[in-house]
Amino acid sequence: MTRAQHDHGVDPRALLDKYYPSGDPARQILLEHSRQVADKAVAIATRLARTTPIDITFVEEAALLHDIGIRFTNARTLGCHGELPYLAHTWKGRELLEAEGLPRHALVCERHIGVGLAAEDIRRQALPLPERDMLPLTLEERVIAYADLFFSKTPGVLERSVDEVRASLKKFGASKVARFDDWHAQFCDVADRA
Numbered sequence: 001m002t003r004a005q006h007d008h009g010v011d012p013r014a015l016l017d018k019y020y021p022s023g024d025p026a027r028q029i030l031l032e033h034s035r036q037v038a039d040k041a042v043a044i045a046t047r048l049a050r051t052t053p054i055d056i057t058f059v060e061e062a063a064l065l066h067d068i069g070i071r072f073t074n075a076r077t078l079g080c081h082g083e084l085p086y087l088a089h090t091w092k093g094r095e096l097l098e099a100e101g102l103p104r105h106a107l108v109c110e111r112h113i114g115v116g117l118a119a120e121d122i123r124r125q126a127l128p129l130p131e132r133d134m135l136p137l138t139l140e141e142r143v144i145a146y147a148d149l150f151f152s153k154t155p156g157v158l159e160r161s162v163d164e165v166r167a168s169l170k171k172f173g174a175s176k177v178a179r180f181d182d183w184h185a186q187f188c189d190v191a192d193r194a
């Protein structure tokens, strides 16, 4: 039994196997992306833990599960042949993990898009999402959303640079870039700064 299972009774890999069984067209992309995000998030959480209380085990579990809702969306390049628009993987993942008895992990699914979506963002951009705040609130939620920004789901594509992440957020407004810069200052040691 792994430490994650022992501490929380959560086995992310079993859940990923349940929803993305061997042979599922989205499995490889999801597993690779989730592992990349989890590794970066855990590295950040481990550094933060020197000075700040943070649940590293939860960070790893929730990072592995944050995109579990993608199979229900219509994203053929990712091997997903569902009916929902891609952004719906947020609330769909939440629904799914709540049904699995994981309400805390479920919130990470809902709150990981970009640096977070406010109800106002959803309304103004007419996004296909329920009009409610989907903002990462806890430190753990923010670390995972931050780490996720560095990894696309295109196989073989390397980690984005800090400047590439900034550029990707710029079209959503200066306040999004500013929030990213706050997180970047908080989550990166001087040695890691770009």
Ligand SMILES: [Fe+2]
Residues within 6 Å of the ligand: 033, 037, 066, 067, 148
């Ligand atoms: Fe992701």
